[in-house]
Amino acid sequence: MKKVAIFASGNGSNFQALAEASLRKELNADICLLVCDQPEAYVVKRARHLGIPVFSFRAKEYPSKEAFENEIALELAKRGVEWIILAGYMRLIGSTLLNRYRNRIVNIHPSLLPAFPGKDAIGQALDAGVKVTGVTIHFVDEGMDTGPIIAQQSVNILAEDTRETLQKKIQAVEHELYPKTINELLDE
Known part of the structure; x- marks a missing residue:
């Protein structure tokens, strides 16, 4: 089983889905760290509840991105x-981590890239x-949501969809597609 770290900043629904899949032995990964x-953030509580170690930090307490990424790399x-x-x-992941983990950093994004990169992709799609x-x-590179695409799945937007209903539909796809795709990558 490959050792993985999950990086998250917020609520952590994808973290929870991956951790639960790992506990059910449906994800062929040992989630050995949350980096936040x-x-x-609520994701920290989720990790602690599941017994997954947490490394949390505040970027503003470091002199540079390189400094906090060096500390992450040590962890x-x-x-x-x-x-x-x-x-x-x-x-954005910087060169410190990109150079160490080239083609071994994966991200999930709530749009069909290259459409709607960056923040609030759901709002962008609705607008x-x-x-x-x-x-x-997709794999992570130096840009924002620009790395090579690994997998995509579409979600229809209905006339009655709101931000909340669309987010729920997208999260349902994420929680199924992400563990499946990660398994395929880790088994290569």
């Missing part, structure tokens, strides 16, 4: 982490009036 840049090395899985981590959006899983 918001120590008060990852201590645990033998082989892959990084982003699950709502709201920071644009598109009829289809979806979920993209």
Whole structure:
């Protein structure tokens, strides 16, 4: 089983889905660390409840991105982490981690990239009036949601959909597609 760290910044629904899949032996990964840049985020409570170690930090307490990424890299090395899985981590990954984990950092995004990259992809899709959006899983590179696409699945937007209903539909797809895709990557 490959050792993975999950990076998250907020509520942690994708973290929870991955951790539960791992506990049910449906995800062929040992989730050995949560990395969170918001120590008060709900995802930290989720991790602690599941007995998953947490490394949390505040970026503003470091002189540079390189400084906090070096500390993260030390935490990852201590645990033998082989892959990084982003699950709502709201920071761009810098060269310190990209160079160490090239082609082993994966992200999930709530749109069919390249459409609607960055923050509030669901709001962007609704504002644009598109009829289809979806979920993209991709490798992380230096850009924002620009890395090579690994998997995508569409989600229809109905006339009656609100931000909340569309988010629920997208999360249902994410919680199924992400563990499946990660398994395929880790089994290669």
